[in-house]
Amino acid sequence: MSDRSTRKIVLLVEDNRQLSEAEGAFLESAGYDVDYAMDGMEGYRLATENHYDVIVLDVGLPRIDGLEFCRRLRTEARKATPVLMLTARDTLDDKVAGLEAGADDYLTKPFAVQELRARIEALVRRVRREVGGGEQLEVGGLVLDLLSHTVKREGRTLNVSPIGMQLLSILMRASPAVVSRQDIEREIWGGNLPDSDTLRSHLYNLRKVVDKPFDHPLIHTVMSFGFRIADARSEVSAT
Structure with missing residues (x-):
């Protein structure tokens, strides 16, 4: 079992099981520990109870969607965990809505898993630079x-x-x-x-x-x- 105190940990909130398993397997092969949630409420519970280096968050989720998840994470839980939002929508209004809800970056579906990893690593590096200041x-x-x-x-x-x-x-x-x-x-x-x-x-x-x-x-x-x-x-x- 991996030592989670020294590894980077990602929370993957995605209701598409096939996509979630593919993304998670790739990230685990790249050295990440991955926790999974299939709906917004379960993801929110995990995000508020645990430490994660990055949250990968789909917009279209059951129970609460990704925008509401992100708003609650920032305003109610007051968590600053970086959020990478995944969306099938590519309009400027949709992107602005995600950023206004508190997301730090976004990827438009479909995307390559290599880009997903690169975006996650950029978020991790950014936060570590800030903490190191x-x-x-x-x-x-x-x-x-x-x-x-x-x-x-x-x-x-x-x-x-x-x-x-x-x-x-x-x-x-x-x-x-x-x-x-x-x-x-x-x-x-x-x-x-x-x-x-x-x-x-x-x-x-x-x-x-x-x-x-x-x-x-x-x-x-x-x-x-x-x-x-x-x-x-x-x-x-x-x-």
């Missing part, structure tokens, strides 16, 4: 603690997704400088670059959490260059 970043009353995976603004705790954490880390380390879209995508996704809507969707969701509840924005788009995070009020007062 062990430091606190602060810009304009926004505080990101990379050790505890918490974000606060003006003392209020914010519910930020794992990719949102990575975006904040990149922008806050560079602040007040501008970071290009290309540099952000390379830092987060490495060689597995997403389509052009993915970064935009994550930034949109991040702004809703970090900026919308407050009286001034910290995340700024610099046209034709990229993005930055800064308190523009303090920059004006300093000039």
Whole structure:
């Protein structure tokens, strides 16, 4: 029996038994331990009771679907476990809905199992980089603690997704400088670059959490260059 304390563990939530067995067998052959759930409620129970490095989550599930699963995981259980969402739908609205629910990445069916593995490994590497940071970043009353995976603004705790954490880390380390879209995508996704809507969707969701509840924005788009995070009020007062 494998030592689960040292191996990467994936929760696979998929109601198609044939697909689930094929994906699980491939991941196990690649060195992962895999737990299985055939419906959203059972998957949610396992996700909240155990530690997983990544959750691979189908959208079309019985009992509760993948979107509701993800929303509950983020808002009720307050779990930051990376979620790779699987969907047969390929429209922009469907992708945005998944990211808004709290997913970190997605794959459109059908896909190659090699790409599934690559996406999982990218999520694992990303989280381990964040945990290894062990430091606190602060810009304009926004505080990101990379050790505890918490974000606060003006003392209020914010519910930020794992990719949102990575975006904040990149922008806050560079602040007040501008970071290009290309540099952000390379830092987060490495060689597995997403389509052009993915970064935009994550930034949109991040702004809703970090900026919308407050009286001034910290995340700024610099046209034709990229993005930055800064308190523009303090920059004006300093000039």
